[in-house]
Amino acid sequence: WFPSQFRSGSRELAEHYGFLSAPAAKRKHFSERLHQELVDFANYLSPTSAEAAARSLVVKKCDTVVRKLFPGKKIESFGSFETGLYLPTSDIDLVVIPVNGKLEEDEDDDEDIQIRPPLRKLARALIKAGIADSRSVQVISKARVPIIKFVDRLTGHPVDISFNIASGLDGARFLKDQLRIYPALRPLLLFLKLFLDLRGLNEVFRGGLGSFSTACLLISFFQLHPLIQLGYLKAVDNLGILLLEFLELYGKLLNYEKVGISVGIDKKSAEISDIDAEHLSKIDVPYGYYDKMDRGFYNETRPGLLSIQDPQSPSNDLARPSFSISSVRQAFEHAFNLLTAAAHEIEQQDSNNHSHHRSGYNRTDGSLLAALISIPEKFLKHREYINRTIIPK
Helix, strand or coil: CCCCCCCCCCCCHHHCHHHCCCCCHHHHHHHHHHHHHHHHEEEECCCHHHHHHHHHHHHHHHHHHHHCCCEEEEEEEHHHHHHHCCCCCCCEEEEEEEECCCCCCCCCCCCCCCCCHHHHHHHHHHHCCCCCCCCHHHHEEECCEEEEEEEEECCCCEEEEEECCCCHHHHHHHHHHHHHCCCCCCHHHHHHHHHHHHCCCCCCHHHCCHHHHHHHHCCCCCCHHHHHHCCCHHHHHHHHHHHHHHHHHHHHHHHHHCCEEEECCHHHCCCCCCCHHHHHHHHCCCCCCEEHHCCCCCCCCCCCCCCCCCCCCCCCEEECCCHHCCCCHHHHHHHHHHHHHHHHHHHHHHHHHHCCCCCCCCHHEEEEEECCCCCHHHHHHHHHHHHHHHHHC
C-alpha cells in the first residue's frame, strides 16, 4: 500500500517501515505484522497539521460569507472533517444553522430557510467572494437534503453545504463518542474507507456504503465481540486479527436477508471514557442484531440489502440506499480470502525457514495490505500541494 516512491524491498522502504526490516519481523505472527501495517497505514494517512489547517481555512471563509449574507446564521462542520476521519481528498461537509445553535422551525426570514433554503443565493455569494470555483458549483435543490456542491479555489477541497440539518451534527457527535470508547475504530475505519473508495463502493448515491454506515458496522462488531466485551482482548492492540474477523463476518457469515444491525452507546464501556452523561441519555437505542421483518426494514424486492438502524433516528434504515451492498460483501469476502491465503503462505515459509535455517528476504516479507489497497497518486499530489503551496501562503 505504501507510496510509489518507496520501491518494494528497497532500503528506503525498510528504513521507513522498520518493522519490515527488523530481524524479528520473520519471527512475528501474521496477525502482528498485519496489526503493525494497519498502525503505520493509519499514521501515514491521518491528516497532517497542514491539511487540517487548510480545511479549517475553508470553513472559516465560508462562515464569513454566511454570517454577512444571513445575519444570525453561522457555518458548522460535520462528517469526516469534524471527526478527523477524512482521507486527503474527502469532502468538507458544512451546514448553515442559527448562531445560537437552535434549529427553529418557525423562523421567518426573507426566504424560509427551513423549507426553501436559499442555495443559489449562497452559491452566488461564494463565487463572488472568490471561494467557489464557478465551474464546479452545483445546486442540488431536488434531493432529500438540498445542498450546494463546489470546489474551493484555493485548496482544491470539495465542499458540500446544507441548511438546518441537525442529523449530520448529531452523527459527528456520536462518532466522536465512539472513538473515545473504541480507539481501534480510527485505524480500521480509515483502512475501510480507502478500501471501498478504491473500488468505487463508498458513494451512497451510487449504491455504495457511506462512511457513517461503515463506522456503524465496525462499532457493532466491537459491541458484539465477546472477547472485547469480556476484557480479554484489547482491540487497539489487535488490529490485524480484528480486521480478518470483520471481513469474515460481513463478507461470509452475516445473514443479510434476515438480520439487521443496531448500534447505540455501549454505556458500560462509556463509563471509563470521557462521554457527556447528558448526551448518553439521548442515545437510547439498544445495540445488537434484529429481525428485519419485525423492525419493518425488510425489502421484498431486495431482501439481501444491508439494514442498519440509525442510532439518531431509530425509524430510519441507514443502509437502505446502499443497493450495491452485494458488491461490498463480495469485496470483503475476497479480501478475507487473500489475507488468509497470505497467512497460510507465511506460516509455511516460517516452517521452511526454521527447517533449513534460511535467512534473507522473500516475497512474504513485503506488505500484506498491498494486496488490498494502495495510496492513490491523487492523495500524494494533493498533500504535496497543500504542504508546499497553501500553507506557506
